[in-house]
Every structure is written in structure tokens, then in C-alpha cells.
Amino acid sequence: MTTRLFLSGIRASGHHGARPGEKAEVQEFVVDLDLDVDVEADAIDATADYRGITETARAVIEQGSLDLIETMSEVVAREVLGLDHVTRVTAVIHKPNAATRLGIDGVAAAFTMGDDGG
Secondary structure, eight states: OEEEEEEEEEEEEEOOOSSTTGGGSOEEEEEEEEEEEEOOSSSGGGSOOHHHHHHHHHHHHHHOOOSOHHHHHHHHHHHHHTSTTEEEEEEEEEOHHHHHHHTSSOOEEEEEEETTTO
């Protein structure tokens, strides 16, 4: 069976940004994931590994350096889609500091990949 799974509020810090000086300072990012997962049985090893998914999303932010959150959402989606039992993923990347600088509530980018999204 395929089940929809949501993992939200995955926080990580990294050196990303397109504006001068943004990559010099560590910035916080928040990832929300909307996943379709194949569940083979009512057993922990028969579904996606939540810890592994979370660690994969964090690793993209903590270990890489990208200019755009649009690109970051694609990389997170691609990496998570490669994990066992994951068949579709939408990765939403929030950049809280950008929203604060703009005087708005939020800045985010989303990318969908898998069964329905490429």
C-alpha cells in the first residue's frame, strides 16, 4: 500500500545564498517534506526510515552550498527520493532570515519529484 507521510520542521543550518556575503554566515533553513511511501506490512522495517529521511534532508543543507532555495528544494527532493520505500517527494525549503529582511511572514520554495511530479 502507498501512504502519504509528512515530516515538518526539519531544521538545519548552512552556507547558502545568492546575495553578497550570505554564504559567509551560517543561516537557518527549515524543511517540510510531503512523501508517498510504500508500506509493505505493519512493521517498522517495511516502511520508510523517518530518521534516514530527516538526516538526508539535513545533510543537503549542512554539507552543501547553493545559491537558491529553489535549487536546494530540488536537491533535497532528489536525495530523499533515492531512499528505500519513497516513491514521491515534495520538498519545501523555508528561509526564515530572508522573510525577516523583506518584512514578510515567509519565503519558501518547493520541488516535487517521483510518481506524479517528474
